[in-house]
Amino acid sequence: MDDLYRELIIDHYKNPQYRGHLDPNDIHFEDDNPLCGDHIEITLRVDGDGKVYDGRFDGKGCAISQASADLLVESIIGKPVEDVKKLSKQDVLDLLGIELGPVRLKCALLSLKVLKAGVYGLGESSDDLVE
């Protein structure tokens, strides 16, 4: 249990490296977790080769949701958008380095849901995106 609040997560929650909003941007999406009202917005800039060259997240929520958003944005900078589309639940859990129960999993995966709805250019996000 203590792992959940290990330093990495508290650190990314308190001192996020990628908090902000890019304007202009190429990709922009936001969504809420209806369970707790957590909110995540992600903005990305994509270069001519289809690679993410900058990204930011904004929002409010618990340490898990905000830290996972910071870690996720950090992890995709420099990556082709096509690779971002393939990211899975497990990739986020690997970034966080923790195990989560079904309720907290939704907190951790909110940023991935938002990110994938954005890169796929979908009108709305869906839980299927993070299976």
Added chain:
Amino acid sequence: MTLNVTTLRNDFPILNREVHPGVPLVYLDSTATTQKPRSVLEAMEAFYRTNNANINRGVHTLAEESTAKYEQARDAVAKFINAPHPGQVIFTRNATESINLVAYTWARHNLKAGDLLILTEMEHHSNLVPWHILAAERSLELEFIPVTPEGLLDLEAYRLLLAGDPKLVAFTGMSNVLGTINPVAQMVSLAHAAGALTLLDGAQSVPHLPVDVQALDVDFLAFSAHKMLGPTGIGALYGRIDLLESMPPFLGGGDMIKTVHLRNFTPNSVPHKFEAGTPAIAEAVGFGAAVDYLSGIGMEAVAAHEREMVTYALERLEEIPGVKVLGPSAENKGGVAAFTLEGVHPHDIAQILDRTGIAIRAGHHCAQPLHEKFGITASARASFYVYSLKEEVDKLVAGIYDVKKIFE
């Protein structure tokens, strides 16, 4: 009369469990659902072991026994709220379904475009969304009694709203977030003077306070068994008899009919008219056992114990730097202490408290508009019931200091 909580806790087997090895349960989430005493568990098991049959239709012994048990439960629940007649208690799935029943039958049958309904800003989603749905369908007007910064209903504003000729005032007896105990009798009498009917959402008040439908003079009362020591899957709607008789049926199916032909049916009498299909029979038996248990303690004693708990909890919580308790002071409050902790999301508070076995709720507690009103997205909520101990508040406070340490 004061409760002997230490002895009473022996009636609740779950309170002996450990959440993690060596870490006992500190259950502070009774506003979400309560734990069940052995008498409820045993009544339900005994029903399945010895009586189980479908009710109302069968003529064999088991069917007769089951029907009798189901109706005894209705009698017990009716007596618990002092309903004039047991037939005025309709078994539903929960308070939510009870409110929906009124929205879909009485309101749909009687309200027309432009009619006004008055709700409050402190309602649970279950007493908002059914009205949103109906208002959209029937072009009804909705107005809301505002909540003051102290967490009380603004009764002056209510008087002004009543001048708009409302047809129904639907409101909670006790807020599931602020804990505010609303002045129900006064609000009902004002509504009646303005020509409106009243629906009381008793999901929180019926489990925690003495509720007498005749003294309060409410027209409808909705509540759930699982928030008052009973099982999930069953709740009740009390209604004034003339209203219930004039209302069209809710769901169609078996039991709710007198006769059925290929192209039409005639509805059964109250309460069966509103109980389509096989109901939750064992759960009704459990519900009956739950109200028997509460009656044995006495609701005055339940309310007094919670008052003592919440007074102590507020005192202890408010001494923690960064903690802000929502809602009114203890004299207007049931056993609920919702709070925020500066710089820490409620989910994180709840998760860290869970390490020490403490179960609280975190989120908007199905009262999103109320949280918006107070400018927050979520809160942490500790809530108390008959089995709650002051030592558990002490553990909560120690746990919050641990949370602060992690996030500082």
